[in-house]
Amino acid sequence: MAQAVWNKLKELEKPTLGQLFAGDPARLDTLATRFELGEDAAAGAIRFDWSKTHLDAAHIAAFEELAAAMDFAGRRAALFAGDIVNPTEGRAAEHTAQRGVGSDDSVRLAADLHHRTAAIVEAIHRGAMGEVKHLIHIGIGGSALGPALAIDALARDGAMVDVHVVSNIDGCAMEQAFAACDPATTMLAIASKTFTTIETMTNAESALQWLRENGVEDPYGRVVALTASPDKAVEWGVDETRVLPFSESVGGRYSLWSSIGFPVAMALGWPDFAEFLAGAAAMDVHFRDAEGAANLPLRAAFADQYYTRLRGCQTRGVFAYDERLALLPDYLQQLEMESNGKSVTFDGQPVDGPTAPITWGGVGTDAQHAVFQLLHQGTSLVPVDFIASIAPGDDLDPAHHRILLSNCFAQGAALMAGKPSDDPARAYPGDRPSATILLDDLTPGVFGALIAFHEHRTFANAVLMGINPFDQFGVELGKAIANQIEQGGTRFDPSTEALLALSGIG
Template identity: 85%
Template sequence: MTDAIWDALKGLAKPSLTELFDGDSQRLDKLSTRFELGEEETLGEIRFDWSKTHLDDAHIAAFEELAGAMDFAGRRAALFAGEIVNPTEGRAAEHTAQRGVGKEESVQLALDYHHKTAAIVEAILRGAMGEVKHLIHVGIGGSALGPALAVDALAEEGSLVDVHVVSNIDGVALERALRACDPQTTMLAIASKTFTTIETMTNAESVMNWFRENDVEDPYGRVVALTASPDKAVEWGVDETRILPFSESVGGRYSLWSSIGFPVAMALGWPDFAEFLAGAAAMDEHFRDTDGADNLPLRAAFADQYYTRLRGCQTRAVFAYDQRLALLPDYLQQLEMESNGKSVKADGTPVEGPTAPITWGGVGTDAQHAVFQLLHQGTNLVPVDFIACIAPGDDLAEDHHRILLSNCFAQGAALMAGKASDDAARAYPGDRPSATILLDDLTPATFGALVAFHEHRTFANAVLMGINPFDQFGVELGKAIAKQIEKGGTTFDPSTEALLQAAGIA
């Protein structure tokens, strides 16, 4: 069934972007959508414009048929119902329940956990645990990327608490954080689902040693644990009153909405964190209740599949024209590539074609002077996502933001239109696709909706490919070999042995 649909898709005409606009006066209305987060004006609005992609009516109809054949509606319903959607690990994926959208019992459990987190956050900010100016948050992967992105994006105007997110086992990363903090006014948050992750626990031990070396009274009283394994946190030494649990059904790269978001709440205060959850919930409800190409994450997935499967694009670029979103490409790399970077389907059979593209990107306008040469005139076709905000994030003269947005919109227009020239070196082929996500302002609510949009886009892509996006066994092999090296007594290939000897490890 799906083979026939893919064959039909491959046989469809592929007009240029200019031809698509010339041939359909309603194209912008069809593929550019203003998404209102709710009736409250304070929640804001986001414009999703996919009109500069090569999606047309014929391709959309065929992709909608594909979604039906892959039981997109059923898979989506199972996700929100808290059913097992991660078959290899026998788990549900209940990150939406953290935002109040999902199985009733799971929503209530998440709410209970949030109440505990809110109480601790508010107590700390009131001074119940002494003066706290700094928070060192140690984690890795989703336990670090999400908090780092959110704090960087939303605490630009000043944090209630100075947050440092440390993920790298490289001691340089931790030392930089320690130098910026006063041990007498610093708290430590340990974010680990299992409370056994070697990088995280090693960094945590080093912070504890730093506390002791600087005569901090009761170092363990300075620790908050964010984990799905409370017993292990107690065993490590954390007081049970300072353990903020989250459900086993919340995966690492989808965990920002759980107690893993503790450092975000510490930086912003709980009311802003609650608004962050509300923005994500608005996108959850849209994704759950909207069918076909009107469903924004599904529409984006149609375009993603078009470029990977039909045009052979191996990468997708994301450029944030907002310094506050500088970490977004890094966050999306893990979300998309760890979720959908698979070669087998959920049923164990091989995937018939390419899966997740390599996600990469940067910040405009810096990227224009680094990588846009390839995008405009290189031999690789690279779909581009532009992300920007109408309201500036600064108080400087308005020409800063006007020039920033002008550059963002100009790049999309130039990629599409190109420019002919008798001088081949100055010719731009054009017909290069882009999508634009334009926030009216970068608030906790719009940011929450933006992140949730990408989570659902990732899930929609997985459904269209038959992939399980909620496991990540590909990260385990290297870890296992690293543990073998630590234990010693194992022989490796000649190159690895030589490197170990050169580094003095063997």
Template identity: 85%
Template structure:
């Protein structure tokens, strides 16, 4: 049935953005929605504006029909019920339970884990473990990208702890963190689901040596382990009182809400971390309870599928017009491309069209002077998401933020309208799509809702394509070959052999 629906969608007329606005006076009301937060007495919210995308009534009806055909309601219900939604690994995906929305037993367990983490965070802040000014958080992938983004977004001023996130096995990254910290007042957080990840554990061993060389008599006493394998952390040398577990059903790129968020809580304090969870929970409830086009993540997925499947767009760009969200495009790259960059469906059969586009992007006005030439006049059609906040994160003259937001809104208007010219080099075709997410402010609650929105958008896209967004076998092959190189005795292709020889690495 889905093949027939896709055929119907492809056959529909594709009006221009200008025509869509001209023909529908209610378009803005239908496709621009305010999401209310109201967490902790905060009356702020987020505006999600998808009116500058090419979604029209006919395509929306077709995508809603597709969602029904792909059992979207049942898949969504299974996600929140803690049922197996990752069939290749036989697992549930219970990141929403970390925010208090999901299977009752899982929510209760997450609450217990959070209480344990809150106690440790508050004890460290009270000085129970001595004077702690710095935290070096060591992880990789989802164990590092989420914490790095959240700390950068929310803890630029007034941080309760100076947090440095290290993921790269390149020693330069670790040395930079060492240079910024005093071993006498530094703790380590080692984040690994299995506590065997080679990059993370190698960096952790070097950090232990740095503490020891810096005069710390019991360096393992400075380690907090964030893991789903607490016994492995104990074997490595971490005392059980400083092991913060999380559930096996919480995937790496969805783990920020679990004990992987420890460095965020260290930087912000537990009350703000709780608001971060609460904002995400509001988005969870919206995604769980709202139907059709009014469901914000599903609406975004409709537009994503329009551009990827119907127009053949191979990329999607994300531009944060807020320095605090500079790492958001990097975070979304992993979330979307690792989740939906698949070539088979959940049942193992080949996909019948493109899946995840390449997610890329940058920061505000910097990107305008680098890549926007292609967006406005290039031959590639690139859907763009603009993300900004009404209230700035600084106390400088209002002109700074006024110019920033003016540029953000102007780019969306220019992409849509274009500009005719008798000089082809100065002509802008227009009719180029964008969406705008406008936060009132970058608060913990708003940031939590923003990240949860993208998680659910990713899941909704997966359902519409019939794929499993929760496995990631594509990251394994290269790592396996790297291990073979480390062990030696294996022959590779001539190019690889030559590179190994030049680098002084025996195969």
């Protein structure tokens, strides 16, 4: 059934963007939607505009057929019910329960764990653990990318605690954090689902040593552990009262909503973190209840599949016209490429087409002077997402923000319209797609909805491709070989052996 739908999709005509707008006066109303986070206008809203993509009524109808053929409704229901949706590891994926949307038991457990996290956060802010000015958060992958993004986006103005996120095993990263912190007023957060991740635990040992060398008598007393393996954290030396668990069914790159969000709550305060969760929950309810192309993450997945499968696009660009979202492309790289960078289907069969494109991007207007030449005149077709906020994040002359938004909107218009010229070097072909995600303001709630939108978009793409987005075995092979190098006794290819010898490792 699904293959028949793909065959139909491949045979459909592909009008230009100009033709699509000219032929459908209601196109903007159909493909640009304002998502309200709540009935109260103060909750905020996001405008999702997919009208400058090549989706039309025929393609949307066929993609809705594909969603039915791939049992999108059933897979979505299983996700929210807490059923096993990660068959290779025999696990549920219950990140939405952390936001209050999921099975009753999982929602209750998440609420209890949040209560525990909130109590510790508020106690620290009240001074129960002495003066705390700095927090070094140590993790890797989803345990670091999400907190780093959220703190950079939301805590630039008057953070309650100065948070430094360290993920790289390169000692320069740790030393940079040490240089910015006073050990007498610094706490450590160790974030590891298993509490065995070698990069994280090596960095944690170095941080403890730094505290010891700088006069902290009980460095373990300055540690909070964020983990799905609380027994391992206690065994390592963390007092059980400062272990903040999260469920085994919460995957690393979906874990920001769990106790992994502790450093975000430390920087913002618990009320703002609760607003962040509520914004994500609003998107959860929409994704759970809306059908067909009215479902915003599913509609985005239709466009993603159109460009990847029908137009052969191997990359997707994400450009945030907001300095506060500078880390968003990095975050989405892991979310999308680790989730959907697969070559087998849900049941282990080879896929019959491309899966995830390469996600990349940057910050406007910097990116305009670096990579937009390729977007406008290069030979590669690259669908682009533009993300911006109507409200500025600064208090400078309004001209700054006006020029920023003007550039953002102009780029989408220019990619679509192009510009002919008798001089080939000055000709712009146009008909190049973009989507725009326009926030009313970058509040904790709106930011939560934005991140949840991308999580559900990633899941919807996986369903349409018939793959499992919740395992990541591709991460393991290189790490296993690195462990073999550490242990010694294993022979490798001549190139690797030469590199090891030159580095003094072999």
